[in-house]
């Protein structure tokens with residue numbers, strides 16, 4: 001049986017990091033918000049998440065950074081190594097100078113810990129969290145958005161599509177499909193106590209990225225250093241051959257066979273029963289359909305090489321709340337949000353692809369890449385400022 005409920009200011013479709021961040025940002029500025037989540041619980045699949053200061057600065061402003069720091073780890077540095085010979089290519093110290101420059105630390109956190117923090121924050125702020133609710137469509141008219149689900153209709157002044165890569169609501173704006181990169185990710189976590197002497201003490205304080213031909217491996221600690229997170233990503237030869245069944249564990253072992261011992265040891269920490277094919281989409285110019293707007297992966301799914309998908313979703317949330325607070329006119333606020341966020345996230349999406357290409361080169365290109373990385377001034381922030389620095393002018397007066 002369907003029913004019609006009391007209208008709220010904002011109905012958010014999707015309760016992932018993007019949806020909950022949006023809900024919290026809007027609720028803390030006084031709006032009534034409902035979040036409709038398809039799953040029976042608000043949970044996250046996967047393991048670690050890197051959060052750069054463009055996101056942690058917002059969490060700090062929202063009063064959530066302390067909880068995030070208690071649950072996560074602030075790594076000492078971000079380290080790039082060659083996956084074939086294990087040699088160091090370059091590093092970025094995530095020290096006081098870094099924190100001072102960007103106004104917040106780089107943090108690594110378990111996804112489920114971040115989601116728990118966001119769920120609690122939403123509850124405290126009075127957000128209505130509605131699990132088990134599969135959103136089908138949205139009808140928008142001049143003064144409302146009506147979100148349709150199998151459990152009934154939810155009416156808001158606006159609706160936010162935060163339903164991820166395979167967003168049902170994005171279809172109202174674009175007929176594009178997710179683009180498969182042919183790469184696949186394996187993830188895994190292991191209690192540090194179970195690793196014995198497998199990894200050195202420093203590894204418990206770093207994010208290390210091993211770059212290899214058509215593959216890479218990322219490792220970092222989680223939960224105050226109690227568990228160790230590993231992600232291995234590779235281009236599937238079977239996908240290249242056009243086979244239906246691709247990216248299996250046999251390919252994982254074959255592709256990484258020539259890697260250095262540290263990387264091959266790292267493969268032992270991965271879950272082998274699950275893997276994640278990597279998709280993105282091309283940027284689209286419009287995220288507004290009447291009173292429906294896109295956010296997070298529904299708006300700008302990206303390859304994960306810059307570790308920015310969730311960070312950008314948090315930026316979306318911050319920007320939307322800010323524009324709705326500043327602008328008296330709702331339509332203007334949504335347009336400002338769209339203009340600002342489409343430009344910023346298009347750059348991140350396209351740079352993520354390009355950055356992945358640089359990571360995965362082989363032969364002469366690998367030699368040149370390594371040379372350039374080694375020559376990089378390790379104290380320079382030249383390549384990070386656009387991403388980690390202030391994305392938007394603060395303190396713009398309300399109009």
Ligand SMILES: Cc1cc2nc3c(=O)[nH]c(=O)nc-3n(C[C@H](O)[C@H](O)[C@H](O)COP(=O)(O)OP(=O)(O)OC[C@H]3O[C@@H](n4cnc5c(N)ncnc54)[C@H](O)[C@@H]3O)c2cc1C
Pocket residue numbers: 013014015016017018019036037038039048049050051133134135136162163164165167168185231276295296297298304307308309310311312313
């Ligand atoms: C291997 C890998 C590593 C990554 N590492 C990082 C990283 O280090 N840092 C970073 O910032 N990002 C990273 N990302 C990207 C990041 O995970 C995503 O960008 C982010 O989770 C997107 O959040 P979202 O809420 O927009 O979408 P999702 O997390 O996909 O959430 C969408 C939610 O909507 C729900 N939903 C879907 N359809 C419906 C429907 N019809 N009705 C109701 N609910 C629905 C889903 O159940 C889900 O809960 C990584 C991604 C991958 C694949």
